[in-house]
Amino acid sequence: MAQPHHPRLLSTPRLVTFVVSILVALGSGTNYVFSAYAPQLGSRLRISHTQLNIIGLAGNVGVYSTAPIWGRIADLKGPRMLLCIAFVGLLLGYSGIRHIYDAGLPTQADSSTKAALPGLTFWILAFCNFLSGVGGNGGLCSALNVTARNFPDSHRAAATGIVISGFGLSAFFFSTIAHTLFPGNTSDFLLVLALGTSIPMVLGLFFLRYIPLPATTTALEHGPASAEEQESLVIHGPPEVERANSRTRLLSPAAVETEVADEEEVPHVHHQQVSSHFQFPHTRNSVEMSVSPTRDGHRRSASARTRRSRSKSKEIPVKDVDGPNIHGKALAFAPDFWLLFCFMSLLSGTGLMYINNVGSISQALFAQGNPDYDETMASQWQSVQVSAISITNCLGRIVIGFTADFTKYSLQQQRSTCLTLVAALLLVSQLACLAITDVSDLWKASALLGFGYGSMFGLVPTIAIEWFGLPHFSENWGFLSLSPLLGGNLFSLAFGRNLDAHASPGSPSTSQPASLLRRAGLPADAQCFDGRSCYEASLHMTIAACTAALGIAIWLGVRDRRKLRESAASEREVVWAEEN
Incomplete structure (x- = not known):
């Protein structure tokens, strides 16, 4: 049987899909x-x-409520x-928001009369933003699903x-x-x-696809592989011999076929220790090397490996059942x-509260005691904060990925150890924001928050794969993505009510003249000019939340390090028993 050709790890098809x-x-x-x-x-x-x-x-x-549905579809x-x-x-989402913005309020001819936005229009505006979130999460879920399946664990x-x-x-x-x-x-x-958000989705329709992993990578790291690839690995093996020892079995092709037939009725035993099949290349009589003793003395059969569940869709690679595979009801009962x-x-x-309201925070700081308040300058300070959050958000997602891989494969520690770093960054960002009184320094808190927030969303998907498995990764990640709904809704609404309370009539500091309120671009009853005191109480809430998250992260890191040590000790005992 000819061995199927699969693109190399850094092949052009895989890189094109990665870029798209x-x-x-x-x-x-x-x-954001x-x-x-x-x-x-x-x-x-x-x-x-x-x-x-x-x-x-x-x-x-x-974004977050649709995550489980989009994950299952993916x-x-x-x-x-x-x-x-x-x-x-x-x-549709951003076009609708733009249409409502351009239409403005029903009556604006008399500037002294305060027009009100109709209730139905307000809810249509909210629904349009909901649509943009639905679409954004659909795009992200598709890109993340393809990438997770196109790369092995060592690079995932x-x-x-x-x-x-x-x-x-x-x-x-x-x-x-x-x-x-x-x-x-x-x-x-x-x-x-x-336009700019919808066009990349059209590109994805043409270029986003699953690229099978190279044969050696699939065998050694157990990424998603096709059934034909797995069968080829059993019979032909990778092009080079990886390892052998004194306990290696040497089988002729006929013996291999006999063994496969004999093992047809052997039940599949799920375990963490994985068998590997190798062959000497370019020999007249193919010889298989099977290093497959398990703790219960049974070997994993070749036929069992090829009988794994196969997807009905031609696009989906066969789901690998090696390692954890927790989903559905089992996930709901997993601590x-x-x-x-x-x-x-x-x-x-914490992150969503800050990101959604950093424009108002910068306006409050810029307006405090500033008789030369200018709306254009205030808008520039808003842009600075958005840029700082976005750039560091991007960097955090990249850096945490390499950091997590380095932690696991070089430091021999669990990736969950990095959760402590993520929680610490967000806690420091809130403490920094609480201490800042000048808008020119606000970018420091924004940068810290962006880096920590991005690190969290760059790290947790990989930990979800490690803890719950790859076959139902997108669905499991979708359920985890429901978590921001609770904290995001609670913290953001609390921030808005706190800011509106400080902006109520008579609340702004008496040093702010009425002309300043008019130049602010917002009506006087919708703006706060008292600087840090406008949102200080909200920061106390997020600091407490980040402290609690830091405690959870420290406990998880200590627990997983203990499990790693126990697992290593158990494996040494098994090897010692086999050698004897």
């Missing part, structure tokens, strides 16, 4: 750019901070359906980290384009978002799932 995955992720993360146009949206439509947070949260709900059907959904959701964290970094860089990318080509024009900015869920809920709630 980054572009799709880049078009999927514009949910909301704070770049939210104050202008509030100014034109006279929307309070609480209402703005509801609109922002609608986008978050669109696991069963592949990326194409999700890319079509992403195209429609992003195009770095590869997925780079792809998901495009999601984090999206806000900076689109806001830079808009401010460079259409400075100060919010309508054109929304048009750029509508590790709920620990990771709580960890993400606390930190993502």
Whole structure:
């Protein structure tokens, strides 16, 4: 039987798919750019901070509530359906927001009369942002699913980290384009978002596909491989002999066939220790080397390896059942799932609260005691914060991927150890924001938060694969992605109510003249000019949340290191017993 050819790990087809995955992720993360146009949206439509947070949260709900559904579709059907959904959701969502923004309020002829945004229009606006979130998550899920299956475990964290970094860089990318080509024009900015996010999804329809892993990589690292590839590995083996010892069996081709037939009735025993089959190349009589003793004395049969579950879709590679495979009801009863869920809920709630409201924070700091308040300058400070968050968000997702792989393969520690670093970064960002009183220093807190927030979303998917397995990765990650709904909704609404309470009549500091309130671009009852005191109470809440998440991370790291030591000791005992 001829050995099937599969592209090398760094082959052109795999790299093309990888680059397009980054572009799709880049078009999927514009949910983070909301704070770049939210104050202008509030100014034109006279929307309070609480209402703005509801609109922002609608986008978050669109991203995270659909994650389990999109994940299951990705696991069963592949990326194409999700890319079509992403195209429609992003195009309609941002086009709808732009249309409502351009239409403005019903009556604006008399500037002394305060027009109100109709309730139905407000909810349509929120639904449009919800659609953009639905589309963004569809694009990200498809790109992440393809990347996780196209790379082996030794490169998976770095590869997925780079792809998901495009999601984090999206806000900076689109806001830079808009401010460079259409400075100060919010309508054109929304048009750029509508077109610029939907076009990458069309590219994904043509280029996002599963690339089978090389034979040696599949055998050694147990990535997703086709049934034909697995059968070829058993009979032909990889091109080079990897290892042998005094206990190696030498079998002729006839003996191999006999052994396979004899083992047809041997039940498959699930275990962590993996058998490997190798062959000397270019020999007249093929010789198989089987290193396959297990703890219970049984060998894993070749036929059992080829009888694994096969996908009905031609696009989906055969799901590998080596290692953990936890999903569905088993996931709901897994303590590790709920620990990771709580960890993400606390930190993502902190991140979403800050990201959705950093524009208002910068305005409050810039307006405090500033008689020369200028709306254009305030908008520039908003853009600085969005750019700082987006760039460091991207860097955090890349750096944590390489850090996690280095921690596992060079330091011989579990990737979960890096969770402590993620929680510490977000905690420091909130402490820094609490100490900052000048808008020119706010970028430091924004950069720290962006790096920590990006690191969390770059690290947790790989840990989910390690703990729960690859076959249902997208579905499991979808359930984990529900966690921001709890923390994000709670923290963001609390921030909006806190800011509105400080901006109520008579609340702004008496040093702010009425003319300053008019130049602020927002009505006086929707703006706070008291600087840090406008949001200080909200930061106390997020600092407590980050401290709790840090405690969870430390416990998980210590527990997994203990498990690693126990596993290593157990393996040494097994090897000693076999040698004797």
